[in-house]
Amino acid sequence: MRSSNYLLSTLKETPNDAEVVSHQLMLRAGMVRRLASGLYTWLPTGLRVLRKVENIVREEMNKAGAVETLMPVVQPADLWQETGRIDQFGPELLRIKDRHNRSFVLGPTHEEVITDIARKEINSYKQLPLTLYQIQTKFRDEVRPRFGVMRAREFIMKDAYSFHISDECLNETYNKMHQAYCNIFDRIGLEYRPVLADTGSIGGAVSHEFHVLAESGEDDIVFSDGSDYAANIEKAEALAPAGERPAATQALAVVDTPDAHSIEDVCKLLSVDATQTVKTLLVAAEAEKGEAQGVVALVVRGDHTLNEVKAEKIAGVASPLTFANEEQVQAAANCDAGSIGPQGLNCPVIVDRSAAHLADFVCGANVNGQHMTGANWDRDISDYTVADIRNVVEGEPSPCGKGTLSIKRGIEVGHIFQLGTKYAEAMNAGVLNMQGKQQIMTMGCYGIGVSRIVAAAIEQNNDEHGIIWNESIAPFKVSIIPMNMHKSADVKEAAEKIYADLQAAGIEVLFDDRKERPGVMFADSELIGIPHNIIIGDRSLKNGLVEHKLRLTGDKTEVAVADIVAHIKSLLA
């Protein structure tokens, strides 16, 4: 590709509205442009990378025995009625009406459509197992699209769905897909981790996310240093502290704590450590039909944070988790939110394992401006249940029993699920089994954020000059930078010859034939992150040499003009 025939669209300045480095570099390198909030055009350089990621995903899916299909972006709302997800999904699911006023949605995912296909096309266990996938445009009407293509509204996803007659068979395919995902991320050269995950609105039992480790990640990933345990913090179990709960030694007392509205304020005022306090949060209870909605109290240690995903799975707690409003707080605790305590509440009380292990602790007194000290479970507070409802913290024992936990930030680029019969049952997708009887199929689903991978790869691989691509997904393998070509016939001749030879060898090359200063060409090539740069100048050319510069290390080597193509070939192979 000649630059003169191409749309480079590189930018010198970092755009103001780009917060994370991948977004900044994708704009600067001319990879994407924003059309509207969460909607991006892929310019030529970006699309070249995107297609390479797509192809790696496709190859590994095919290798794993998955078969490619393509479903519509626009889906009939009827199907979402069948599974009930039309109600479960919030406004992220964009609902539309066609010219005949029929209801459709823009597909954020395709479980309904694929299950509809399966129930019509798969009739016998003999056709199973079967894994179908597509690489396709999805739409999620994010309330706050951000970080460029990382959290866009329109994006490219690979979604695969597998169908089985038994859970054993599902498990086998699940493991194959797990391996295929590892192959994909290995080939792209990402530092990533598969982690135990919550199943969210997709549903199912077993689930793993694949996270690319990066500071800008939106997820906390928990690792054990003593095993290969890894989980999304949403899912990581927080163990109860070891040993028996200490015995009560203090008497219960009420103290004035005017103007102390946070745990921090209370600790300072009473000179206690946050680990000796509990905080009590009121959330909406699951409403029985026809009843007014009550509240549930959630109690965690003062230094801990509530894990909302765990909490909303507790029986009796409304999902999605909704914090009580002022009125509900007054009704249940007779005080403001800052002074709630677990004792004497007129609602169910769920206590985290660590909070439940405390003796002589400080808590709100359910009176404004007052707290209690020397509080003890059972003695002072009865009628509560214990559950795991907090986030784990760095340094605590791993729930796997080996090692202690550390936490890193991750970007979710893949998510696989053992769905079981959730969708097949709702949509009555059955087959004849070996015994000739109708049986509901069991399913898996497997997603990869294809466009997000591009951003994630940049988050992990960049420097002050720009992007550093892994060769597997680089937009071009080689750039040719001829210095003052428009003045030197020798440079032009050498550049044209090398360009032709590289192309003949099937190597993707960007030939910078613009009338630009060498500095501009160097900067653009480094910004775009092309792995191999061939610099052609009059001075070296007199000695029959050109320069090869490696983007990754900056290393420069002089190579004979006659050998440069072979040199590049050997480095790529």
Add this chain to the structure above:
Amino acid sequence: MRSSNYLLSTLKETPNDAEVVSHQLMLRAGMVRRLASGLYTWLPTGLRVLRKVENIVREEMNKAGAVETLMPVVQPADLWQETGRIDQFGPELLRIKDRHNRSFVLGPTHEEVITDIARKEINSYKQLPLTLYQIQTKFRDEVRPRFGVMRAREFIMKDAYSFHISDECLNETYNKMHQAYCNIFDRIGLEYRPVLADTGSIGGAVSHEFHVLAESGEDDIVFSDGSDYAANIEKAEALAPAGERPAATQALAVVDTPDAHSIEDVCKLLSVDATQTVKTLLVAAEAEKGEAQGVVALVVRGDHTLNEVKAEKIAGVASPLTFANEEQVQAAANCDAGSIGPQGLNCPVIVDRSAAHLADFVCGANVNGQHMTGANWDRDISDYTVADIRNVVEGEPSPCGKGTLSIKRGIEVGHIFQLGTKYAEAMNAGVLNMQGKQQIMTMGCYGIGVSRIVAAAIEQNNDEHGIIWNESIAPFKVSIIPMNMHKSADVKEAAEKIYADLQAAGIEVLFDDRKERPGVMFADSELIGIPHNIIIGDRSLKNGLVEHKLRLTGDKTEVAVADIVAHIKSLLA
């Protein structure tokens, strides 16, 4: 690919709701399934063909110097406001609101988006010419989707857009694209014709459509037998009859024609030929601001048909063309539609060239149940203008001056346009020209219906057994049909070996390893249209032979087992 690991989904019966052969065969061959009106899922076999078409299109676009991008499916309505097309497009343009109540459209085409990109990214004539394209999902909310993927609502299109500093440069790229389109359709093995075309709602000056010739086509294509003139009937000029208009010989007379409401009725009643009559049609006039909408009379010879595309371009005629309602007819002509004549009308009268060449003709008398005979222009009817407003007919002289015209049906698979400055001007897309001054760019646009090509190819290439694919787009090049493999170890061994060898040679092969009767396997392979079939049976195998059957001709050849892969290779090469 093993059938057991694949979703064949072939059907024995032809589905009732499929009217054209391509739709029937795409359903029967398991290529597509209807999800909702005009929305189709591409099953594995269909997608394999679609991707091959896509790749041929991509390769030829790249060869022609176009650069690939990818724009969003969802477009901000603002951009369509800028060009005014938000009003020009009817309900085919699906309008949607996002969660924040902002207006978007599902993109039926991308002139607005690409022009927005161009005005931001292209600043200098030095960056020109530039041709960008994408292969992408489009949505048009067709009032009556039909013929399967041929006229679907969601479909795959290749759309390219070129930007230039001059019309000469545009013309050059236009010709390159014309050639690229010919290369594409040649490679796919289609019988097609580029034809002069109307520019419709896209706009611009010069335009060609590419039509695949097929009886089921929705367009009439006009050809000259004396030159390479070809045009869509919408665009084909109808010449005036040769020579002077004959002189008037009859006196004007009014005759009673009770119950004669059509030209046919009138001709029978008066024993005249339709070529000696005219019919007068009233359509809505372009309304001046604040005025009530009047009508315009369009007069064509009784045996001719009105060309609506030509008619709506006549100054004073409302676009889109709208026929007058009963009330308007009464107001203008004082009679019912069946008795209108061109004389004494209180509105502009536009007469087709052929009608204007008549003498002593029959026309309506503007009185119910009466016609006029012996009518003559100028003598009896003044105040009219002559224009080309009819469709050409078979056998008339070609407007190119050479040969006579014939008409065939065509399926439009491509359309290229010299847009000029229509979009760039509306959206102020300018660059600095050589003189350092701002200048609006001139543009071309170039569409190919990628998914429609798949259907068009089937319309042209099928027989009673199913589809006959050109090798360039066949879903598989070879099928292996092992007879009774599950009983014969020899057959199984030979089949597995040939399968492995073909795969190793990089040849796409469908290995029918199902426990099915040979007849079912033959039928499926023919239905799907795989070009080469290798039939493996115990009997021939004893003599070291397998059978090669060519789908196109049905020819069978016995080939030594050891030679079959080389044999196939030589046929494919």
